[in-house]
Amino acid sequence: MDSANNDNDAHDKSEANDEAHDKSEAHDEAHDQLYKKLSETELQILELCITPKKTSDLLNLLGYSSRTGNFKSALRHLLKNNLIQMTIPESPRSKKQKYEISHKGKKYLHFKSKSQIPNKT
Structure with a gap:
C-alpha cells in the first residue's frame, strides 16, 4: 500500500x-x-521617463510640435501595459501631471539590454 x-x-x-x-x-x-511589440517611439518615451517628464517635455524631446496620433498611441500603450505610470494618477488631466517609468518598465529596459530584442519599426 x-x-x-x-x-x-x-x-x-x-x-x-x-x-x-x-x-x-x-x-x-x-x-x-x-x-x-514596442515601437521606436514607445521605447524612446520609456527611456525618457526614467526621470518624470511632463507631456510637453516628452513632445519637445521627441521633436513633435503637437500631440500626434503616434505619440498618443505610444503613451496609451505604455500606460496600458504598466511600463510607465502617472505621477498623479488620481488627477490624469492635471497640468502638473508627469509620466515616469514603472518597476515593470525598468525590468523591461534591463531585460532588453541583456537580450537585445529588436524593436518593430
Missing part, C-alpha cells in the same frame, strides 16, 4: 511541476511578445 501511495504522490508532484513549468513558459512568452 505504501508503495502505491508513494507512486501516486510522485505522479501528483510531477504533474504539478509540469503545470507550473507550462505557466512559467506562457508568462515568459507573454513578456517576449510585449517587448517585441
